[in-house]
Amino acid sequence: MVVAPKARAYELGTSRYERIVDAAAELFRAKGYEGTSITEIAEAAGLTKGSLYHYIHTKEDLLYAIVEEAHHSTAALGEQLVVSRADAVDKLRMAVERHLRGTEKNLTKIRVFYREFSGLPHERFAEIIARRDTYERAIRDLVRQGQDEGTFAAHLDTRLTAASILATLNSVQAWFRPDGELSMTEVIDGFTDLLLRSVGVETRPERLESRAR
Amino acid sequence: MVVAPKARAYELGTSRYERIVDAAAELFRAKGYEGTSITEIAEAAGLTKGSLYHYIHTKEDLLYAIVEEAHHSTAALGEQLVVSRADAVDKLRMAVERHLRGTEKNLTKIRVFYREFSGLPHERFAEIIARRDTYERAIRDLVRQGQDEGTFAAHLDTRLTAASILATLNSVQAWFRPDGELSMTEVIDGFTDLLLRSVGVETRPERLESRAR
Amino acid sequence: MVVAPKARAYELGTSRYERIVDAAAELFRAKGYEGTSITEIAEAAGLTKGSLYHYIHTKEDLLYAIVEEAHHSTAALGEQLVVSRADAVDKLRMAVERHLRGTEKNLTKIRVFYREFSGLPHERFAEIIARRDTYERAIRDLVRQGQDEGTFAAHLDTRLTAASILATLNSVQAWFRPDGELSMTEVIDGFTDLLLRSVGVETRPERLESRAR
Amino acid sequence: MVVAPKARAYELGTSRYERIVDAAAELFRAKGYEGTSITEIAEAAGLTKGSLYHYIHTKEDLLYAIVEEAHHSTAALGEQLVVSRADAVDKLRMAVERHLRGTEKNLTKIRVFYREFSGLPHERFAEIIARRDTYERAIRDLVRQGQDEGTFAAHLDTRLTAASILATLNSVQAWFRPDGELSMTEVIDGFTDLLLRSVGVETRPERLESRAR
DNA sequence: CATGAATGAGGGTTCATTCAT
DNA sequence: CATGAATGAACCCTCATTCAT
Numbered sequence: 001m002v003v004a005p006k007a008r009a010y011e012l013g014t015s016r017y018e019r020i021v022d023a024a025a026e027l028f029r030a031k032g033y034e035g036t037s038i039t040e041i042a043e044a045a046g047l048t049k050g051s052l053y054h055y056i057h058t059k060e061d062l063l064y065a066i067v068e069e070a071h072h073s074t075a076a077l078g079e080q081l082v083v084s085r086a087d088a089v090d091k092l093r094m095a096v097e098r099h100l101r102g103t104e105k106n107l108t109k110i111r112v113f114y115r116e117f118s119g120l121p122h123e124r125f126a127e128i129i130a131r132r133d134t135y136e137r138a139i140r141d142l143v144r145q146g147q148d149e150g151t152f153a154a155h156l157d158t159r160l161t162a163a164s165i166l167a168t169l170n171s172v173q174a175w176f177r178p179d180g181e182l183s184m185t186e187v188i189d190g191f192t193d194l195l196l197r198s199v200g201v202e203t204r205p206e207r208l209e210s211r212a213r
Numbered sequence: 214m215v216v217a218p219k220a221r222a223y224e225l226g227t228s229r230y231e232r233i234v235d236a237a238a239e240l241f242r243a244k245g246y247e248g249t250s251i252t253e254i255a256e257a258a259g260l261t262k263g264s265l266y267h268y269i270h271t272k273e274d275l276l277y278a279i280v281e282e283a284h285h286s287t288a289a290l291g292e293q294l295v296v297s298r299a300d301a302v303d304k305l306r307m308a309v310e311r312h313l314r315g316t317e318k319n320l321t322k323i324r325v326f327y328r329e330f331s332g333l334p335h336e337r338f339a340e341i342i343a344r345r346d347t348y349e350r351a352i353r354d355l356v357r358q359g360q361d362e363g364t365f366a367a368h369l370d371t372r373l374t375a376a377s378i379l380a381t382l383n384s385v386q387a388w389f390r391p392d393g394e395l396s397m398t399e400v401i402d403g404f405t406d407l408l409l410r411s412v413g414v415e416t417r418p419e420r421l422e423s424r425a426r
Numbered sequence: 427m428v429v430a431p432k433a434r435a436y437e438l439g440t441s442r443y444e445r446i447v448d449a450a451a452e453l454f455r456a457k458g459y460e461g462t463s464i465t466e467i468a469e470a471a472g473l474t475k476g477s478l479y480h481y482i483h484t485k486e487d488l489l490y491a492i493v494e495e496a497h498h499s500t501a502a503l504g505e506q507l508v509v510s511r512a513d514a515v516d517k518l519r520m521a522v523e524r525h526l527r528g529t530e531k532n533l534t535k536i537r538v539f540y541r542e543f544s545g546l547p548h549e550r551f552a553e554i555i556a557r558r559d560t561y562e563r564a565i566r567d568l569v570r571q572g573q574d575e576g577t578f579a580a581h582l583d584t585r586l587t588a589a590s591i592l593a594t595l596n597s598v599q600a601w602f603r604p605d606g607e608l609s610m611t612e613v614i615d616g617f618t619d620l621l622l623r624s625v626g627v628e629t630r631p632e633r634l635e636s637r638a639r
Numbered sequence: 640m641v642v643a644p645k646a647r648a649y650e651l652g653t654s655r656y657e658r659i660v661d662a663a664a665e666l667f668r669a670k671g672y673e674g675t676s677i678t679e680i681a682e683a684a685g686l687t688k689g690s691l692y693h694y695i696h697t698k699e700d701l702l703y704a705i706v707e708e709a710h711h712s713t714a715a716l717g718e719q720l721v722v723s724r725a726d727a728v729d730k731l732r733m734a735v736e737r738h739l740r741g742t743e744k745n746l747t748k749i750r751v752f753y754r755e756f757s758g759l760p761h762e763r764f765a766e767i768i769a770r771r772d773t774y775e776r777a778i779r780d781l782v783r784q785g786q787d788e789g790t791f792a793a794h795l796d797t798r799l800t801a802a803s804i805l806a807t808l809n810s811v812q813a814w815f816r817p818d819g820e821l822s823m824t825e826v827i828d829g830f831t832d833l834l835l836r837s838v839g840v841e842t843r844p845e846r847l848e849s850r851a852r
Numbered sequence: 853c854a855t856g857a858a859t860g861a862g863g864g865t866t867c868a869t870t871c872a873t
Numbered sequence: 874c875a876t877g878a879a880t881g882a883a884c885c886c887t888c889a890t891t892c893a894t
Contacts, residue, residue, distance in 0.1 A: 167384030
């Protein structure tokens with residue numbers, strides 16, 4: 001029933017509402033949705049439990065808001081791939097780059113999403129699945145385009161290939177740390193290299209002799 | 214504290230205890246650990262709530278039992294890779310085959326594991342992470358071995374490469390359906406092909422012209 | 427409803443039933459009646475929970491049996507005081523001696539009694555109170571007898587005096603340890619001395635100058 | 640862990656929190672701690688079970704609060720005896736008076752204390768024992784002082800004498816009734832008389848002939 | 853807007869007791 | 874006699890949500 005956050009919440013820059021959502025995201029990531037109590041969220045956001053309900057209708061609203069924000073970027077990416085005129089190789093490069101930059105930007109919320117999305121109520125869950133399918137289809141189309149253009153191996157099964165690409169990209173949220181040893185740029189370069197080669201595109205020939213692992 | 218299931222449970226073929234664990238696994242997969250009540254598990258297993266406690270000490274025990282079973286096969290795989298004398302290409306084939314056959318065999322429990330493992334208490338969680346690290350290291354060693362043998366591209370970063378391989382293999386539990394369009398054999402073949410090529414091994418040259426997607 | 431232990435239980439020397447009651451007494455003393463589970467009692471007596479019920483009808487039966495044994499000696503003592511022809515001073519000596527020897531002999535069960543008797547169901551509780559009142563009346567009569575004989579101070583309130591005597595005697599179960607520094611003989615001597623003097627009987631005149639504390 | 644009642648509870652005169660503690664004390668006295676359910680306490684205090692938990696963290700907290708209040712007065716008494724300059728006879732008079740006035744004032748809570756203190760968790764129990772030991776030592780010192788001053792019989796064992804005094808004083812909670820035949824003043828006078836004489840102090844000589852039982 | 857109080861449904865767990873084998 | 878299995882009632886506690894002030 002209650003879907004949208006209350007009106008006024010969107011208006012201010014870093015509004016109280018955003019502070020609440022961010023606090024909830026951090027807690028949900030660390031302790032899970034069910035493992036986090038409304039009281040904890042209120043405390044983390046600097047209000048009391050009662051006051052919190054001036055900004056939300058339901059605990060689930062918070063989860064929805066987080067999931068929504070987590071998907072904003074990815075959702076757009078699928079559409080861009082479809083309308084783009086680039087060749088498949090460039091599209092794949094673009095997909096890796098944008099997908100992982102999105103991951104970098106919304107890391108916490110995306111991690112919450114991966115942790116909790118299977119617990120979402122049916123309607124929400126279906127919505128998510130639908131978006132994911134759209135995105136996956138865009139990747140499949142990309143593979144087929146590459147095969148048509150002759151740059152991707154012709155024998156590839158598009159479903160498996162898309163699954164492999166998405167699995168690799170989606171896995172990053174689980175282990176990437178902003179202050180870790182690997183920068184996101186390195187991840188993007190490395191994965192682009194691996195994924196292109198996996199579909200049969202010769203890449204980085206110049207480095208093949210010169211560089212070590 | 215209480216970790217082991219009560220003794221007698223293990224003895225019979227498909228004992229009552231196993232029925233309970235299976236029922237719990239199915240429910241946890243569908244509704245999540247927190248979303249499943251002890252009463253539901255008891256009903257699904259054909260007992261009353263009180264009777265259930267003859268077989269378990271705690272709801273968490275059930276989750277542990279499931280997670281444990283989910284990991285039995287994978288844990289062994291890592292060690293086998295380390296001691297094997299095969300070359301890196303064969304090892305990678307073996308890893309894909311065994312990993313995914315394990316996924317096929319314990320599908321429900323592995324799905325529960327992926328859904329719930331981030332909510333495990335610290336000690337358990339650390340244990341899981343340790344096992345995963347061991348496995349990941351085995352894969353990294355495999356990649357390095359391939360580079361040493363000259364069959365894998367020398368420029369690969371072993372961490373990213375291992376991450377990509379594992380991401381691909383681990384993703385299967387999320388979408389594979391025993392009665393789906395793709396058989397596990399097809400998945401194994403397709404992923405072996407993609408992963409070998411991603412690390413720079415020329416594969417299936419004969420099919421490159423002949424077969425379509 | 428169920429009051430008596432099952433018939434056969436009484437027959438053997440140190441029967442299984444007695445072992446059970448003793449085990450229960452020790453546990454009740456240490457953990458309380460409510461804090462002790464039937465399973466623990468069964469284990470301590472070397473049977474399983476199910477088997478235990480061949481010897482008892484109810485957990486409460488065990489408590490009753492313990493309380494009963496705890497009172498056997500004291501109950502008799504009251505009657506003996508009433509029928510005795512001794513003078514009040516000797517009667518008081520006798521009461522202290524017998525009461526505390528009874529405490530020494532049934533220490534564990536008496537401690538259980540003092541710990542749990544206020545939780546007994548009404549009927550049982552009333553029974554206990556009745557016995558206690560009888561005993562107390564015997565002590566009051568003793569005091570009055572002493573006053574009539576001219577050996578006890580005439581101004582004493584018999585109720586308060588009896589209360590004080592009983593309080594002193596009943597307190598021993600709480601702190602006496604068979605392996606402690608004080609032997610029961612020393613306790614008996616010390617309390618006899620104190621109580622006699624409290625009622626106005628000159629005692630131990632010979633030691634008054636010679637001995638230190 | 641959680642020991643203190645929630646903050647606001649202390650502020651008002653007869654606050655809701657106090658009403659709850661009083662209700663719990665009355666129930667614990669009548670039915671025992673284990674025998675009283677949280678629901679009953681809530682009902683007796685005029686709230687629902689859920690609301691009760693705004694004021695307490697745990698059922699045990701209620702018991703602690705009661706035990707604490709029960710000990711406030713007695714704890715102080717021990718210290719006063721130690722620092723007092725009075726002679727032993729006056730100190731004993733003071734001890735009886737103050738101890739029993741404390742009993743009178745906190746009768747219900749003290750009765751709960753005596754009924755339940757053996758079931759307290761170790762840490763709490765040890766705390767109580769420590770306080771009791773301190774108090775007992777103060778009484779022993781009082782006896783020794785009396786012996787040094789020459790007013791108490793020299794041969795008394797201080798441990799037994801203190802035990803007897805405390806047993807007498809502590810027994811009052813078990814049978815004293817505010818609306819009973821004996822007033823607390825009478826109890827105090829009677830016990831003072833008995834206890835003084837028990838330690839060898841001649842008392843009430845004038846009444847010896849004049850008054851009857 | 854803010855909040856402390858109140859609620860009620862539900863959850864996991866314990867345990868004395870019964871009973872078929 | 875012995876026992877493992879089963880039961881069901883009760884218990885303590887948590888928590889999202891509502892509401893009067």
